Amino acid sequence: MFENITIGQYYQTRSPLHSLDPRVKLTGTLLYIISLFIVNCAAGYLLAALFLVCMIRLSHVPFRYIVRGMRAILFLLAITMLFNMFLTPGQVLWQAGPLHLTREGLTFAVKMAFRLTFLILGSSLMTLTTTPTQLTDAMESLMRPLKVLHVPVHEIAMMMSIALRFIPILMEEADKIMKAQMARCAEFDSKHLMKKIKSMVPLLVPLFVSAFRRANDLAMAMEARCYRGGEGRTRMNPLIYRTRDWIAYGVVFGFMAAAIALRVFSASLPFPLNL
Amino acid sequence: MGLKIEDISFTYETGTAMQVRALNHISCEIPDDRFIGLIGHTGSGKSTLVQMLNGLLKPTQGRILFNGEDIHGDGYDRKNLRAKVGLVFQYPEHQLFEADVLSDVMFGPRNLGLSEEECRKRASESLFMVGMGERFFKKSPFDLSGGEKRRAAIAGVLAMHPQILILDEPTAGLDPRGRDEILGLISEMKKKLRMTIVLVSHSMDDVARYVDQIMVMNNGKLVYNDVPSEVxxxxxxxxxxxxSAPQVIYIMEYLKERGLPVNTEVLDIQSAADSIMACMGPAGRGRS
Incomplete structure (x- = not known):
């Protein structure tokens, strides 16, 4: 029953994007998101779209697979657009009762929709091409300077990777318990809200019990292998920058520079591009 | 009457790269008042098959009839079916959730909409049936031992008064004594309650002694469906x-090859010993 969640999933294949250092992908995604909020004209959005399309082609992930994950946030997108369209003050284009559709609202709504879409597509592209383990490794490595401020960087990264690792296990467990309770004639598809909440108890109690049991077992297993935190711990696959990673950094910074340039000179661009 | 399976197939993750064919054109019947062993290696499709029998999974092809009615037909009451075809999952103790054992066993009957009194009656009867007396009723299910938890969970399905009881690897993870206890309990239930029991297992030694029919699954196919000695x-x-066959069969086969005319169709150690003694002639008698 949980098969349709694609946000945050990894797509296994071989591609230039998959083989990049996860630190590059993490920083790159962050810079891309920041750039999305720097650009403010049609030319800028075009550039962002072009960059994204190139990256998707480079990732070898089927376009339809990425877009499928978008369906979950379609509702959120529609609401944002509606609010922006009707609540931004400016030149009124159409009016019905207290609702004013303004010219400024319309442009802003369209821009915001593009921003949000690109943001989601960009970040899901990162998770699709990077395994959760790589991602937490990258985070740990990038946050290392914070150690000076006594932030427990390694512990945070370890907790994150354990949490991510346990998502599929707990989902499977939930599915099993659900089936076992259904075999005892429990109903989980009740329309009545209170009944629905009540029907979750026979699922959640065993699920929590099993999560604690697993946590206990895992702690024991780590202890048995002499785990004692990040001090002096080495890696099986150390993160090393290669030439292609530096090229990738160059591309991302180039993109960001172009985005800034487009913002600065947006006023002097010809008509449709300066919107 | 009972369950009739007509040419069912089942595929997991249809249409993706990870497509797996778990069941491949299976047809069989599970008649009333029968003790059946369903045997197969891990991944042979036996767990998938038993989830079909009470309607938790729907076959991608084929039909399943319970007492002559298609269980996926329009308007069929599958909730009632799950009460009639009781399924005890692997590690059933993981489904316990109530504050005390009695209320946990009452969960199934309550879902059937029975009166509180009737639920209580059925629950206490089922608990007695699995050998858990009144002193357990008010205990927290989480304070029980592994074997007790499992018996409580079996009582939880028993309390719905199923016509067919399916147990998926009920002895998994138990020590030899716990295993014998559970198996003994099941065969006793069979005698007292006169219901059909389907015992899923990968161990022939477990089932050979108790069942009167064995179904063997391999790679999603039903390979054998016969009385134990034939299988x-x-x-x-x-x-x-x-x-593998039960260990006694190997010993008997070995003895026969070596020229001792023993009966190779024995299923338990006692009858094997009797057969060997009989062949040894008067010299061997009296020493057993």
Whole structure:
């Protein structure tokens, strides 16, 4: 029953994007998101779209697979657009009762929709091409300077990777318990809200019990292998920058520079591009 | 009457790269008042098959009839079906959730909409049936031992008064004594309650002593469906499927090859010993 969640999933294949250092992908995604909020004209959005399309082609992930994950946030997108369209003050284009559709609202709504879409597509592209383990490794490595401020960087990264690792296990467990309770004639598809909440108890109690049991077992297993935190711990696959990673950094910074340039000179661009 | 399975197939993750065909054109019947062993190696499709029988999974092809009615037909009451075809999952103790054992066993009957009094009656009867007396009723299910938890969970399904009881690897993870207790309990239930029991297992030694019919699954197909002695005749084929006949059969086969005219169709150690003694002549008698 949980098969349709694609946000945050990894797509296994071989591609230039998959083989990049996860630190590059993490920083790159962050810079891309920041750039999305720097650009403010049609030319800028075009550039962002072009960059994204190139990256998707480079990732070898089927376009339809990425877009499928978008369906979950379609509702959120529609609401944002509606609010922006009707609540931004400016030149009124159409009016019905207290609702004013303004010219400024319309442009802003369209821009915001593009921003949000690109943001989601960009970040899901990162998770699709990077395994959760790589991602937490990258985070740990990038946050290392914070150690000076006594932030427990390694512990945070370890907790994150354990949490991510346990998502599929707990989902499977939930599915099993659900089936076992259904075999005892429990109903989980009740329309009545209170009944629905009540029907979750026979699922959640065993699920929590099993999560604690697993946590206990895992702690024991780590202890048995002499785990004692990040001090002096080495890696099986150390993160090393290669030439292609530096090229990738160059591309991302180039993109960001172009985005800034487009913002600065947006006023002097010809008509449709300066919107 | 009972369950009739007509040419069912099932595929997991249809249409993706990870497509797996778990069941491949299976047809069989599970008649009333029968003790059946369903044997297969891990991944042979036996767990998938039993989830079909009470409607938790829907076959991608084929039909399942319960007392003559298609269980996926329009308007069929599958909730009632799950009460009639009771399924005890692997590690059933993981489904316990109530504050005390009695209320947990009452969960199933309550879902059937029975009166509180009737639920209580059925729950206490089922608990007695699995050998858990009144002193357990108010205990927290989380304070029980592993074997007790499992028996409480079996009582939880028993309390719905199923016509067919399916147990998926009820002895998994138990020590030899716990295993014998559970198996003894099941065969006693069979005698007292006169219901059909389907015992899923990968161990021939577990089921051979109790069942009167064995179904063997391999790679999603039903390979054998016969009385135990007939199935064990194929012990060489069973080995290629990662299964084996009960150990006594091997001993008897070995003795026969060496020229001792023993009966190779015995299923338990006592009758094997009797057969060997009989062949040894008067010299061997009286020493057993």
């Amino acid at each position: 064990f005749r194929h012990h060489k084929e069973l080995e290629t499927m990662g299964l």
